[in-house]
Amino acid sequence: xxxxxxxxxxVLYIALVGEIDxxxxxxxxxxxxxxxxxxxxxxxAVFDLQGVSFMDSTAIGFLIGRYKKFNRxxxxxxxxxxSQSADKILxxxxxxxxxxxx
Amino acid sequence: MENYMKLELLAVGENEAFARSAVAVFALSxxxxxxxxxxxxxxxxxxxxxxxxxxxxxxxxxxxxxxECKTEKQGAVGVLHIKITDHxxxxxxxxxxxxxxxxTLAEEERSGMGFTIMQTFMDGFAxxxxxxxxxxxxxxxxxxxxxxxxERERVNx
Numbered sequence: 001x002x003x004x005x006x007x008x009x010x011v012l013y014i015a016l017v018g019e020i021d022x023x024x025x026x027x028x029x030x031x032x033x034x035x036x037x038x039x040x041x042x043x044x045a046v047f048d049l050q051g052v053s054f055m056d057s058t059a060i061g062f063l064i065g066r067y068k069k070f071n072r073x074x075x076x077x078x079x080x081x082x083s084q085s086a087d088k089i090l091x092x093x094x095x096x097x098x099x100x101x102x
Numbered sequence: 103m104e105n106y107m108k109l110e111l112l113a114v115g116e117n118e119a120f121a122r123s124a125v126a127v128f129a130l131s132x133x134x135x136x137x138x139x140x141x142x143x144x145x146x147x148x149x150x151x152x153x154x155x156x157x158x159x160x161x162x163x164x165x166x167x168x169x170e171c172k173t174e175k176q177g178a179v180g181v182l183h184i185k186i187t188d189h190x191x192x193x194x195x196x197x198x199x200x201x202x203x204x205x206t207l208a209e210e211e212r213s214g215m216g217f218t219i220m221q222t223f224m225d226g227f228a229x230x231x232x233x234x235x236x237x238x239x240x241x242x243x244x245x246x247x248x249x250x251x252x253e254r255e256r257v258n259x
Contacts, residue, residue, distance in 0.1 A: 004149030022151045029211070054122075054140075056147040057219055062210035085140035092222060093215050 017051035050081035132180030157190025193231035
């Protein structure tokens with residue numbers, strides 16, 4: 001999984017690209033947490049899932065973990081562009097309650 | 103028409119993507135929709151990840167995962183049967199392990215949703231486990247029955 005980020009008007013956009021599974025989440029976790037530290041003064045962070053070609057329940061843990069990390073800095077987090085299958089996993093696990101879909 | 107395959111894999115993270123893709127390609131002969139295929143890949147990924155992370159844990163790299171698949175086709179309807187077995191630590195209490203959000207590894211950001219996803223995404227699910235002996239997950243997916251034909255995005259026309 002790759003992570004691309006850019007910040008515009010105090011909103012940090014984080015694009016996740018590729019497959020999210022147990023094997024490849026570790027590196028992405030480290031990168032996303034570094035972004036949280038580097039952009040701790042942003043208003044909000046938007047995770048763009050358009051480029052995610054596959055996810056399993058690892059993504060639930062990954063996203064909730066990042067929600068907690070950003071939340072410590074007072075940065076609100078959102079999700080956008082999930083595929084139909086990503087949406088199924090995110091809906092059933094209640095991730096949208098923490099990170100609303102926009 | 104029936105088909106069968108058996109895979110034996112080293113229990114390492116690199117094989118998670120291989121395992122789910124292999125089962126998905128095997129299922130292609132049943133002409134699944136993209137969403138059916140995605141359900142299958144996710145369920146297989148959950149089961150294989152469980153073998154690596156929970157069943158074998160630190161000894162994962164020295165142990166193996168066994169995957170057996172069978173397809174049946176009757177007219178337009180197909181059925182995929184999947185059996186995923188490990189010889190790992192086994193599950194102490196199946197009811198507890200299967201409850202949503204239950205995980206033994208919360209500190210590693212595990213969601214505890216693996217079994218819930220397997221049950222929700224597949225049409226049949228059965229779990230057998232013996233402490234110290236291993237675990238067997240059986241799953242079944244019916245292809246081409248639940249969705250309206252006109253809405254189906256065919257993978258292989």
